[in-house]
Amino acid sequence: MLKLCTAIANLEIWSQDKDEKINVECCYNLTQNRYTNMDVTERTHESNSLWFRLVFGANPAITLIRAAVLFGVSMFLFTVVVIPIRVQGISMLPNFRDNSIHFVLKIAYLKNRPQRGDIVAVKFIGNKIALLKRVIGLPGEKLSIKDGIVYINGEPLEEPYVKFKRARWNFPETVLRNDEYFVIGDNRSMAMEAHSFGAVNFSRIIGKLLL
Template structure:
């Protein structure tokens, strides 16, 4: 019995190369299982909870710059509803085209856009997110007053010189900007 113990102690330990230990750790099976869990978890998160969105264009300037990547929280409106000021992703053609816009009008409100300024039920909307210093009179759009339906939200970009959108239904809003 004592000889068996000596034989086990005398056997040289198989040494793992440093580069392999760095890549897969000391226990490759455990590392593989961890990798599978990470991949599966990432797929679930990006399928059901988060969506990346790349900003293309200047419609949300100066709040968001062109060619930056942000994430949309797809679960944000499963229990709640969009609020005024929320930055949301709006679907245009299925999930392929997403636009980042700001909610300015809520269901049941009357919304008008006059020279880039938003009026809700006849009163000027206070918009701290919009920079008014760059406005030029000829570049601003106007829309007549629209009555939003029970499931409609009025969305627009922060850069009113080049952004004009309008009413969208809740099913077209994919989620709220996370970061």
């Protein structure tokens, strides 16, 4: 609201706090037909300006541009570079618990290929469901499982990450193709029929787990 000020005067009023008379610079406001304390008005305006600067900065336009850039970078980071993944089930126990959330680096294999022992996110069912698994077999290798022990090219594979007692899994020898990796969970105590594992094409590996 526009204030019409016709006169500025120093009014002498009694201060109850100080128990004395004080002078207050006032402006007579025609719209409200009363005197307005100019000092209080100026302080209120300064206070509002301070909060505005704290929120939007000295230059609101630049602040909005920065916020837009930050939002764009965040969206790019969490859709193209890194994605969250929730562990579903008990196949990775005890190293990764059911419903725990982790982050996968999607660009981990732009130049390099997965190595044995890597924990990766794999598209097992269609393109929407991803599972967390460990790479144990590499392209060109012969892999089999006998009584729960994994064999690579006829030699038993050391797996210190397998903590639970192994069930007697048996899987016939298979030769991995040039672009295939064998992935499996760390929990070998569960029934083999309830465990999703096997050879997957490199194109189905989303990325590597960020530890």
